Amino acid sequence: MAESEYEHMTVEQTQNKGEQTDVVSALVGDDLTLSYATTDQPVVECDRIDIPRGEITALVGPNGSGKSTLLKALSKQLAPDTGNVLLDGQTIQEYGDKEFARELGLLSQENDSPNTITVEELAYHGRYPHRGFFEQVSEEDEEAVERAIDLAGVDHIRDQTVGNLSGGQKQLAWIAMVLAQDTDVLLLDEPTTYLDLHHQLRVMETVQQLNDRRDVTIAVVLHDIAQAARFADYLIALQDGEVYDWGPPREVVTEELLADVFRVEAAVSYTPDPEIIPKHSL
Numbered sequence: 001m002a003e004s005e006y007e008h009m010t011v012e013q014t015q016n017k018g019e020q021t022d023v024v025s026a027l028v029g030d031d032l033t034l035s036y037a038t039t040d041q042p043v044v045e046c047d048r049i050d051i052p053r054g055e056i057t058a059l060v061g062p063n064g065s066g067k068s069t070l071l072k073a074l075s076k077q078l079a080p081d082t083g084n085v086l087l088d089g090q091t092i093q094e095y096g097d098k099e100f101a102r103e104l105g106l107l108s109q110e111n112d113s114p115n116t117i118t119v120e121e122l123a124y125h126g127r128y129p130h131r132g133f134f135e136q137v138s139e140e141d142e143e144a145v146e147r148a149i150d151l152a153g154v155d156h157i158r159d160q161t162v163g164n165l166s167g168g169q170k171q172l173a174w175i176a177m178v179l180a181q182d183t184d185v186l187l188l189d190e191p192t193t194y195l196d197l198h199h200q201l202r203v204m205e206t207v208q209q210l211n212d213r214r215d216v217t218i219a220v221v222l223h224d225i226a227q228a229a230r231f232a233d234y235l236i237a238l239q240d241g242e243v244y245d246w247g248p249p250r251e252v253v254t255e256e257l258l259a260d261v262f263r264v265e266a267a268v269s270y271t272p273d274p275e276i277i278p279k280h281s282l
Contacts, residue, residue, distance in 0.1 A: 026185050026217040027051035027074055027104075031083035034066070034073050034241075042081065043069045044241040051185070056211050056218045058228035061238035062262055067221045068109065068189050070238070074219065075106040075187050087185065101129035105183040109190055111174050115163025119154050119173045120145065122162060126180030148179035151213070152206055168199030175206060186210070188220040192227070200224075204231045225262070229253045229274035237261055249274060 029049035035042045044066035051057050051074070059067045072078035074085055076092045085092045087103060095103065105126075126148065127141045149155050152175045157165065162173060171191060178186065188207065192200040208231055210216050222228040228235060229249035237244040237252055239261045245252045250270060258266045259282060267277045 024053045025050045026053040026088065027219070028086045029070070029074060029083065030086065032070075032073060032080050032085070033082040034069050034078060035081055036069075036078075042241060044073070044238075046070075046241075046243045049074070049236065049243065050246070051217060051219045052234055053217050054211075054215050055233040056207065056220065056231060057234040057236060058232035059219065059221045059236045059238065060223075060225050060228050061244070065238040065261075066241040067238055069241075071106075071187050071189050071219065071221055075104060075108075076100055077106070077108070098129045101181065101183075103183055104185040104187065105178040105181040107174055107178045107186075107188045107191055109193075111170075116161055118159055118161055119165070119176065120149065120158040122173055123148055123158075123176045123180045126177040126182075129181060144182045145180045148176045148182075151179055151210060152176035153202065168195045168202070171195060171199065171203060172206070175203065179210065183216070185217045186219075188218065190221050190223065193223060200227070207231065225253060225258075226274055226276045229276075 028051070029046065032044060032046050032049065033042045034044040049070065059070065061067055069078065073080055076085070076095075087095070087100075092100060123145045124137070124141070127137070127144060130141065130144075131138070149158055152172050154169070154172050154176050157169055157173070160169075162170060165173060175188075175191065191203050191207070195203065204227060207218055207220060211218055220228075220232070222232075232249060234247060235249050235252040236246050237257055244261050245257060253268060253274060253276070255266060255268050258264045258268065258276070258278075263282045265279045265282055267279065269275045
């Protein structure tokens with residue numbers, strides 16, 4: 001499909017059972033083929049990916065299905081072999097690095113910072129796209145950092161050094177940094193992995209509050225499909241690098257999906273929250 005057809009992107013065609021529905025997309029992947037120099041075959045091949053504006057979209061699928069690879073392409077971390085990624089109707093290659101960072105924030109799995117900086121100092125790193133090289137911290141920067149610290153729930157540890165934090169606290173500190181970036185689109189790659197249940201819920205509640213309060217468009221890679229079904233407005237289910245299904249959780253999270261994609265026999269019900277009871281592996 002020609003690029004010009006996406007210029008305004010007011011109505012998008014979903015991939016859920018071939019049905020047509022009104023979806024205003026902030027981020028679109030069109031005819032993507034993704035691979036790495038170390039792979040012989042493409043890791044991801046998909047005709048279309050939609051991240052609806054103002055909604056939470058969860059990417060789910062087994063290990064190796066291409067979730068993180070797809071997120072790298074959407075965040076300009078991996079150049080597609082074929083196809084385009086469009087942000088607000090414009091290919092992401094047309095954005096300068098700082099301009100892109102003002103529009104889209106990424107929390108990746110590979111986070112690295114000096115252990116000696118404080119949580120507050122880390123949050124201020126999120127303001128780099130909004131400042132010139134020699135510019136001092138502005139009132140706008142201070143307000144954005146305070147808002148991010150409050151939303152991430154890390155005010156009580158703001159003066160602690162990153163090296164002294166627990167795994168869950170570190171994850172919330174990194175979330176505060178990416179929130180301080182103050183973007184309209186936010187991508188999160190497995191933000192709850194290796195966290196205990198309390199911190200998993202804290203992270204997902206923060207994501208939900210960000211979406212509710214700030215109307216931020218969010219795409220998040222999650223391993224826990226029940227968690228994804230509970231917190232997300234839309235799901236993208238990946239299998240072997242291809243889109244298996246796309247749509248609202250009630251339409252996507254089915255016993256058939258769990259059997260086909262996750263190789264698990266399970267009972268699925270909504271009461272109204274999703275309840276998934278695994279029975280055995282297939």
